[in-house]
Amino acid sequence: xxxTIQRRALRIGWHPDLSAPLFVLIGGFLCGLVLLPLGWxxxxxxxxxxxxxxxxxxxxxxxxxxxxxxxxTALGIAAxxxxxxxxxxxxxxxxxxxxxxxxxxxxxxxxxASFVTPPFLGAIAWEILAAPNSGILNQWYRAIFGLDPYxxxxxxxxxxGLVFVMACYSFPYIFVLLTNALDNIPAELEEASAxxxxxxxxTLRRVTLPMVLPALLAGALVAFLQALTQxxxxxxxxxxxxxxxxxxxxxxxxxxxxxPHLAAAAALPLLLLTILLLQGRQWLLGRRNYAVIGGKTGxxxxxxxxxxxWPALAFALAVxxxxxxxxxxxxxxxxxxxxxxxxxxxxxxxxxxxxxxxxEFSQTRLALWNTVLLxxxxxxxxxxxxxxxxxxxxxxxxPGHRFLGFLATAPIAIPGIVLxxxxxxxxxxxxxxxxxxxxxxxxxxxxxxxxxxxxxxxAAFRGLHPELEEAGRIFGATRLRVLWRIxxxxxxxxxxxTWCFVFIGVIRELSATIMLTTAQTxxxxxxxxxxxxxxxxxxxxxxxxxxxxxxxxxxGIATQLPGLGRPQERLV
Amino acid sequence: MSAIRWLxxxxxxxxxxxxxxxxxxxPASITQPLVDAAKQEGKVVFYTSIELQxxxxxxxxxxxxxxxxxxxxxxxxxxxxxxxxxxxxxxxIHVADAIECSDMTALLYWKRQGWLAPFVxxxxxxxxxxxxxxPDGYFATERFTxxxxxxxxxxxKTEDAPKSFAxxxxxxxxxxxxxxxxxxxxxxxxxxxxxxxxxxxxxxxKLGQQHVMQVQSAAEPPKKVAxxxxxxxxxxxxxxxxxxxxxxxxxxxxxxxxxxxxxxxxAGVIVDAPHPNAARLFISWLLSRDxxxxxxxxxxxxxxxxxxxxxxxxxPLSEIKVLKADPAAQEKAVxxxxxxxxxxxxx
Numbered sequence: 001x002x003x004t005i006q007r008r009a010l011r012i013g014w015h016p017d018l019s020a021p022l023f024v025l026i027g028g029f030l031c032g033l034v035l036l037p038l039g040w041x042x043x044x045x046x047x048x049x050x051x052x053x054x055x056x057x058x059x060x061x062x063x064x065x066x067x068x069x070x071x072x073t074a075l076g077i078a079a080x081x082x083x084x085x086x087x088x089x090x091x092x093x094x095x096x097x098x099x100x101x102x103x104x105x106x107x108x109x110x111x112x113a114s115f116v117t118p119p120f121l122g123a124i125a126w127e128i129l130a131a132p133n134s135g136i137l138n139q140w141y142r143a144i145f146g147l148d149p150y151x152x153x154x155x156x157x158x159x160x161g162l163v164f165v166m167a168c169y170s171f172p173y174i175f176v177l178l179t180n181a182l183d184n185i186p187a188e189l190e191e192a193s194a195x196x197x198x199x200x201x202x203t204l205r206r207v208t209l210p211m212v213l214p215a216l217l218a219g220a221l222v223a224f225l226q227a228l229t230q231x232x233x234x235x236x237x238x239x240x241x242x243x244x245x246x247x248x249x250x251x252x253x254x255x256x257x258x259x260p261h262l263a264a265a266a267a268l269p270l271l272l273l274t275i276l277l278l279q280g281r282q283w284l285l286g287r288r289n290y291a292v293i294g295g296k297t298g299x300x301x302x303x304x305x306x307x308x309x310w311p312a313l314a315f316a317l318a319v320x321x322x323x324x325x326x327x328x329x330x331x332x333x334x335x336x337x338x339x340x341x342x343x344x345x346x347x348x349x350x351x352x353x354x355x356x357x358x359x360e361f362s363q364t365r366l367a368l369w370n371t372v373l374l375x376x377x378x379x380x381x382x383x384x385x386x387x388x389x390x391x392x393x394x395x396x397x398x399p400g401h402r403f404l405g406f407l408a409t410a411p412i413a414i415p416g417i418v419l420x421x422x423x424x425x426x427x428x429x430x431x432x433x434x435x436x437x438x439x440x441x442x443x444x445x446x447x448x449x450x451x452x453x454x455x456x457x458x459a460a461f462r463g464l465h466p467e468l469e470e471a472g473r474i475f476g477a478t479r480l481r482v483l484w485r486i487x488x489x490x491x492x493x494x495x496x497x498t499w500c501f502v503f504i505g506v507i508r509e510l511s512a513t514i515m516l517t518t519a520q521t522x523x524x525x526x527x528x529x530x531x532x533x534x535x536x537x538x539x540x541x542x543x544x545x546x547x548x549x550x551x552x553x554x555x556g557i558a559t560q561l562p563g564l565g566r567p568q569e570r571l572v
Numbered sequence: 573m574s575a576i577r578w579l580x581x582x583x584x585x586x587x588x589x590x591x592x593x594x595x596x597x598x599p600a601s602i603t604q605p606l607v608d609a610a611k612q613e614g615k616v617v618f619y620t621s622i623e624l625q626x627x628x629x630x631x632x633x634x635x636x637x638x639x640x641x642x643x644x645x646x647x648x649x650x651x652x653x654x655x656x657x658x659x660x661x662x663x664x665i666h667v668a669d670a671i672e673c674s675d676m677t678a679l680l681y682w683k684r685q686g687w688l689a690p691f692v693x694x695x696x697x698x699x700x701x702x703x704x705x706x707p708d709g710y711f712a713t714e715r716f717t718x719x720x721x722x723x724x725x726x727x728x729k730t731e732d733a734p735k736s737f738a739x740x741x742x743x744x745x746x747x748x749x750x751x752x753x754x755x756x757x758x759x760x761x762x763x764x765x766x767x768x769x770x771x772x773x774x775x776x777x778k779l780g781q782q783h784v785m786q787v788q789s790a791a792e793p794p795k796k797v798a799x800x801x802x803x804x805x806x807x808x809x810x811x812x813x814x815x816x817x818x819x820x821x822x823x824x825x826x827x828x829x830x831x832x833x834x835x836x837x838x839a840g841v842i843v844d845a846p847h848p849n850a851a852r853l854f855i856s857w858l859l860s861r862d863x864x865x866x867x868x869x870x871x872x873x874x875x876x877x878x879x880x881x882x883x884x885x886x887x888p889l890s891e892i893k894v895l896k897a898d899p900a901a902q903e904k905a906v907x908x909x910x911x912x913x914x915x916x917x918x919x
Contacts, residue, residue: 134801149727149800150748157785240785242918252919255655255755339821341799360628362645428663436665518660519617519646519667530648533756534624535792 022480023398026388033447034407037422038271038414044264044425057265067249067266074228074245077163081227082220084167089174089219092319095312097182098208099303102313107320108179114323115172116551118508118525120232121544122169124532125327127236128334130154130161134341136330157241162234166227168323173226174219176497177459181215182208184463187301200303214462217281218455222412225274229415231511232525236532246270247415247511254515260421267418271410278409328545335541353538357546361539367522371507372550374438374523378445379503379558385446386453386498387491391483394461395469405458412451416511419447424515436518444512449502456501460494500555507551596709597690599697602856609849611640616850618643619657619671621650621758621837622715623791623812626871633866634857641850649789650675650758661687669851670858672714672839674790674809675758676899677906679838683710688840689848693856695864695877704836704876711840714858715867716874718810718892719763719833720825722794727803727822736829737771740806741778750785750793750802754913759790763807763833764909765902766895771830773912779806780916798823809835814872814886827887831895836876 048054061067092111096104129137132152141153155161185208193203231247238245244252246266253263305312317325334340335353342348357364386408392398393405411419423444427434434440468490472482488495510525517526524547531540600606610616616634620627624647631643648656650673660667671688673679682688683706692709705712721740723733734740740749754761768776785802787793793805794813798821805813810832813825839858845851857863864875868883882888 131801133803134796134799149803239919240787242783242786244919252755255651258655338819339799341801356625356628360625360632362628362631362643424659433663435663436660436667518656518665519619519644531624533649533787533792534647534789535787535795536624537795539624 020398023388023392026385027392027398027400027404030385030389030404030407030450033443033450034410036426037419037447038410040425041264041267041414041418041422044261045268046265047261049259049261057262060262061265061269066244067246070244070246070249071269073159073243074234074247077159077166077245078224078227080163081166081170082224084163085171085174085223086216086220088167088319089171089178090216092316093175093178093182095305095316097179099305099312100309101305101316102309103316107316110320110324111172111175112555114169114320115176116504116507116548116555117169117323117327118232118510118528118544118547119166119169119230120236120510120525120529120532121331121540121547122323122327123165123233123236124528124537124540124544125330126156126161126165126168128330128340128537129326130156132157136333136341137326139341157237159238159241159243162237162241164322165237166230166233167223169233170223170226171323173222174216177215177219177222177456178212180497181212185211190301215459218459221277221281222452222455224277225412228273229270229412229511231415231417231514232529235529247417250415251417254417254421260425263418263421267415270415270418274412275410328548331541331544334537335545338538340537353542357539357542363522363527364543366520367524367527368546368550370438370441370521371523371525371547372554374441374445375503375506375554378442378449378506379499381442382446382449382453382502383457383495383499386450386457386502387495389450390454390458390461391487394458395466397479405454408454409451411447416444416448416509416513417515420444420512420515423447423512435516436521438521440516441513441521441523444516445502445506445509448509448512449505452505453498453502456498457491457494460491464490496559499558503554503558504551507547596692596697596707599692599694600852600856601694602853602860606849606853606856607638610638610847610853613847613850614640615642615644616847616854617646617667617669618854619646619648619653619668619673621648621653621674622672622871622873623647623789623809623815626811626815626873629870630858630867633870634854637857637862638853641853643854649756650678651754651756651761654678654681654758657682657687661685666842666844666846668842669845669847670839670841670854672837672858673758674715674717674835674837675761675902676713676836676838676897677761677903678758679706679711679840680899680903682840683708687843689843689845691841691852691855693859695861696859699877699879701876706838711838712859713836713876714839714855714864715811715837716876717759717835717837718827718874718894719759719790719807719835720810720813720827722797722805722808722813722823722825724797724800724803725822725824727800730824733824733826734804734828735826737767737775738830740804741775741782745782745804747783748802749779749782749804749806750787750796751779751806751917752790752793752808753786753788753919754909755919756788757790758837759809759835760807761906761909762835762897762902763790764913765905766833766897768905768909768912769898769901770895773916776912777916780918784917786917786919794821794823807833811872811874818872818885827892829893831893833895834897836897 045057046053048056095101096107129135132138132155133150135154137154138152142151190203190207193207198206229247231251234245234248238248250263250266253259333344336350337344337348338350338352389404389408393401423440424435427440468486469482472486510529513523514526514529517523524543528540528543618631627645627647631645634643653673657668688710690709696705696712700712721734752760754764784806787796790809791812793808794816796802797805798816810825813823817823839855841851841855861877861879864877864880867873868875868880872883
């Protein structure tokens with residue numbers, strides 16, 4: 001069917017199809033972006049310090065308990081994070097997307113806010129809240145129950161504390177993907193189930209849940225991999241607790257005297273594991289058809305909660321308190337008192353931290369500028385790249401498109417810190433000496449954010465039936481014109497969401513950045529990490545809040561921009 | 573370029589080489605041409621491991637003295653600076669002008685690598701004790717601090733506070749101690765060397781069994797103790813303990829009976845600094861009587877300049893038993909320190 005349509009389109013129109021060379025060019029760029037650092041990593045993993053081929057790195061990795069331990073710890077933590085984040089995201093996403101929960105719009109906006117939070121900032125905020133002795137929550141607990149000093153309810157410097165904080169900040173991934181999927185379920189499918197006698201729980205289980213399963217799996221997978229490869233949060237919480245996960249262990253290998261060979265070898269199992277997981281997901285979902293936006297669709301129906309509205313709202317607010325309300329309250333308080341554990345009274349109020357950050361701290365302005373500049377450029381470039389790659393792979397336009405899809409997903413498997421080293425190895429030697437410039441950071445951000453952008457746009461394309469594009473081709477439009485006039489407007493929301501995803505991702509990024517910045521190319525995340533290592537919680541709070549405000553401004557502007565064709569509603 | 577300029581450049585080159593080969597260069601004072609040339613450059617990038625807010629204060633004080641020259645402070649733990657400078661030089665990046673670090677072995681290494689320019693400010697030549705400056709004039713001690721034990725005065729009564737390192741091994745302090753890391757902080761690297769030399773590794777092994785909270789910077793234990801996160805700190809830069817106490821933080825230093833580790837920090841000029849004159853002016857100022865007095869007055873650091881007055885509330889060195897630094901021996905022990913520390917403290 002598709003083939004005959006395309007033949008007819010070619011016969012009618014004489015417009016040259018420019019898409020092929022464009023796609024090849026982008027494919028080539030992507031290859032360089034991903035394969036160059038990976039190639040260097042691979043080479044380093046099988047060589048020793050003298051450059052001779054050797055498997056000693058892998059032998060040591062498999063036999064040395066100081067590597068095996070952190071690996072197992074990291075896997076256990078990542079699995080717990082994915083499970084915990086899914087369990088809290090599923091009910092909340094359903095309540096917000098499909099019921100008449102009060103304040104559901106505000107709740108959605110707030111979850112976006114928690115996505116904006118850099119995880120390391122959340123980790124620092126939770127240190128302020130739940131450190132065993134100075135933590136605000138533990139202070140309240142002792143005050144309320146009249147307990148002795150050193151009694152505590154929470155200890156954030158534990159594996160459980162680490163899982164909790166990481167789950168708080170990977171929960172929005174799952175939530176956003178789930179609510180988007182729930183929004184897009186055509187009402188007639190659920191109505192059909194109801195008409196055929198399905199009860200509400202049965203419809204939920206047999207129709208709704210299977211429809212959102214790809215989104216849920218994608219979200220859980222992202223949560224798992226993020227937890228596995230994150231550096232900042234474990235560095236902040238696990239090191240004081242006295243244990244390593246694999247990323248902090250790899251980071252330690254780069255301290256003087258650095259051992260990049262062993263570190264490269266330590267990173268490769270993560271890559272293999274991720275490939276297996278992605279393959280598993282493909283295998284699980286591959287044969288099902290999830291095109292949910294067709295030419296015609298009805299708006300999904302909201303379920304009345306009745307008397308359960310208020311308990312549901314209380315539940316939603318309790319879930320929101322953990323990643324957002326409590327941490328930001330703690331940061332704001334810390335910003336305006338001198339010592340974080342001071343009580344908030346008129347006596348302890350001070351502008352000291354604000355004055356320090358904006359007037360005395362010589363790195364603030366440069367870092368803020370670098371961060372915003374890199375964020376905007378990386379978001380624009382990354383979205384364009386992700387859009388093209390997902391289009392090419394989803395529609396199978398060029399030979400080897402599966403490989404392109406793999407390339408766009410592969411960076412998710414590389415811990416940022418190791419990618420940072422891969423980039424360091426690639427771009428400190430001719431022909432491209434980029435270390436010390438903002439370009440190397442831009443490449444890092446493009447590479448790191450590509451998988452998230454690609455996953456999101458690919459899911460959007462998967463939900464978009466080719467019939468609409470085929471209709472355009474029947475009327476003689478070229479592929480690029482179809483892309484611009486039909487596909488892009490339909491994907492408008494997803495494209496803007498991806499742009500914001502990437503921008504926020506850049507703001508949040510620490511693990512690769514920390515390997516690649518120099519004095520002139522500092523960004524805010526690195527400054528915050530440096531400040532944390534010297535315990536300047538007040539300055540961190542001021543900078544963190546500033547970062548959040550800037551992010552909201554930029555995201556606000558991005559979502560208000562008219563562009564990328566006509567709004568979606570007209571097409572129905 | 574004319575032949576004469578080539579020739580004079582050559583002679584300067586030879587002169588510099590021979591000066592470097594023989595002994596320290598002629599002491600330099602702050603002259604008007606130096607100040608003018610530095611103003612032309614307009615900026616100095618200062619790599620330092622002094623606690624951040626203190627380092628920014630020092631920068632601001634220099635800017636107050638020379639308003640045309642701005643100071644960009646690049647603060648990190650000494651061991652991190654060490655790594656960063658090596659990475660940058662390996663990639664042919666030249667950002668740093670002046671550098672300062674609390675681990676003297678780093679300065680020895682940089683000198684051997686040829687990354688420091690020989691430069692001796694007049695005050696150093698005149699007043700610095702021989703063991704506090706490089707014989708070839710590449711660096712000198714620009715700050716001196718101690719690493720006391722400290723306790724939170726709200727949580728621990730003075731009579732209950734530990735008086736010695738041995739007291740820290742008491743069961744009652746299990747899980748109550750915070751401590752910084754020698755892999756990050758040059759101060760702590762120096763402290764760990766002195767303690768392992770004078771008290772033996774057995775002490776550190778036992779301390780490792782006390783479930784210490786491990787932080788990174790030597791500036792952080794005092795912050796954690798003042799917040800009440802842990803009642804006892806095992807090591808720190810004394811200057812920062814005193815700063816917090818001065819701001820009303822509930823913290824008090826203890827100079828342990830076995831002796832208090834001492835940490836000299838060295839400063840020098842980078843050989844191919846992008847702002848060479850500003851770098852020399854900055855180091856001259858930092859090592860001048862005024863600069864040194866400022867370090868004491870605003871930062872509670874100590875100075876090896878005998879003319880500099882202590883601040884009220886600082887215990888004179890004559891009343892403290894001090895464990896001496898030995899950079900040359902420490903440099904040989906670095907690998908062992910890192911290995912043993914990881915073994916005993918788990919990180």
